Amino acid sequence: MTGNLIEQAADFIRENDGFTLIAHISPDGDTLGSALALYGVLKELKKDAQVVCGNRVPPNYVFLPYADELLSPEAARKLPFAISIDCADALRMGVSAPLFDAAQSTLNLDHHVTNTAYAKMNVVDGSAAATGELIYKLAMRLLPCLTEPISVCLYTALLTDTGSFAYSNTTPETMRIAADILESGIDTYEINRLVYRTVPYHKVKLLGLALNNMELLCGGRLGLTAVTLEEMRSVGATEEDTEGVIDYVRDVDSVEVAVLLREVDTDVFKASLRSKRYVDVSKISRAKNGGGHAFAAGYTAHGAFGEVYAEAVRMASAALEDEAWKVS
Numbered sequence: 001m002t003g004n005l006i007e008q009a010a011d012f013i014r015e016n017d018g019f020t021l022i023a024h025i026s027p028d029g030d031t032l033g034s035a036l037a038l039y040g041v042l043k044e045l046k047k048d049a050q051v052v053c054g055n056r057v058p059p060n061y062v063f064l065p066y067a068d069e070l071l072s073p074e075a076a077r078k079l080p081f082a083i084s085i086d087c088a089d090a091l092r093m094g095v096s097a098p099l100f101d102a103a104q105s106t107l108n109l110d111h112h113v114t115n116t117a118y119a120k121m122n123v124v125d126g127s128a129a130a131t132g133e134l135i136y137k138l139a140m141r142l143l144p145c146l147t148e149p150i151s152v153c154l155y156t157a158l159l160t161d162t163g164s165f166a167y168s169n170t171t172p173e174t175m176r177i178a179a180d181i182l183e184s185g186i187d188t189y190e191i192n193r194l195v196y197r198t199v200p201y202h203k204v205k206l207l208g209l210a211l212n213n214m215e216l217l218c219g220g221r222l223g224l225t226a227v228t229l230e231e232m233r234s235v236g237a238t239e240e241d242t243e244g245v246i247d248y249v250r251d252v253d254s255v256e257v258a259v260l261l262r263e264v265d266t267d268v269f270k271a272s273l274r275s276k277r278y279v280d281v282s283k284i285s286r287a288k289n290g291g292g293h294a295f296a297a298g299y300t301a302h303g304a305f306g307e308v309y310a311e312a313v314r315m316a317s318a319a320l321e322d323e324a325w326k327v328s
């Protein structure tokens, strides 16, 4: 993307005051790390700002600097400017959306190719591995140097959206940005331990249930699993504990497309999709009004479990057979 767009976003911040930063629902390391890093930048600039999210901070991200200042939308003030962070569409803001809609001007900072450009100013870079890369570029224009809290937030954003710099979205640029962030002397071993190596017992038990439910179809190329609300309750887990389950399904040697269905309410299921080499799963999610990337996408489905599962099998099988679903 051109530096011009980043410069416009930097001007938007320089010229205005009073910002609501909005992280997406079911927050991950990128939306939280990016939103809190930008919050840190705004603090350095002595700007009035707040960070909101429709969900609480997951336990593994509570360590992030400024995480204790994150507000629920109900607790937030009405501020004149709003910035959505890592939100591919307006729905991703969840219950924070009214704060965005009420703002006199809005900025959308994101890296999803499916972004619907719903803001007044849209700074979307589909080649960025994480929204954190955009926030880094903004920070470099707005501050003389990165502070340690901002670096911790940005590093976490990059680390989590690249699967520890292992996914195909990791570019030389991603590594250069990460290297520059490391210059601030942050403890990356400790960040890795807090994000990935700190798992509650009930989450491990839920993983066991989910893996036990897994099946292979399409000659092993399609891996599916599902967890119901009842199963989550049986081990004292919640929906957010399903995070990471899909990776085990995708990792099976024969699997190209992995699907995880998790029940979030009675007859409401969230589907996570992953592919390994050649199927563009964002085409599946888009057909269901969802979003995401070529190798990682998701959608929400309504209906009885059997129907939702059968539909997922149908779509994923078609994607495996049809040239139209291949990554272009």
Ligand SMILES: [Mn+2]
Pocket (backbone or CB within 6 Å): 030, 031, 086, 111, 129, 130, 131, 161
């Ligand atoms: Mn992201």
